[in-house]
Amino acid sequence: MDARFLDTLRCPVDPERAATLHRDREHLECDGCGVRYPIKNGLPVLIADDADLPPGCDRRLDLPCQQRLAARRKQKK
Numbered sequence: 001m002d003a004r005f006l007d008t009l010r011c012p013v014d015p016e017r018a019a020t021l022h023r024d025r026e027h028l029e030c031d032g033c034g035v036r037y038p039i040k041n042g043l044p045v046l047i048a049d050d051a052d053l054p055p056g057c058d059r060r061l062d063l064p065c066q067q068r069l070a071a072r073r074k075q076k077k
C-alpha cells in the first residue's frame with residue numbers, strides 16, 4: 001500500500017474525520033480510537049461494522065471519539 005495513499009485515509013468512525021490510520025500487518029489501525037480495519041486483497045476495508053474494536057471496548061459508542069461527540073451533543077442542548 002502506497003504511503004501517500006495511506007496518508008489520505010481517515011478513520012470512518014471519527015466524527016471529525018481527522019484521525020489518521022497506520023498499517024499494522026493485515027490491518028489498518030486508527031491513530032485516534034485504535035479500531036482496526038481489515039486489509040483484504042491489498043485493499044483496506046474501511047467499514048465500521050467490519051472493524052475490530054480495541055481491547056477493553058465492547059461497543060463502538062464507548063470509543064473516546066464517540067464519547068467526545070456525545071459530550072458535545074449534550075452541551076448543545
Ligand SMILES: [Zn+2]
Nearest residue numbers: 011019030033
Ligand atoms: Zn478512529
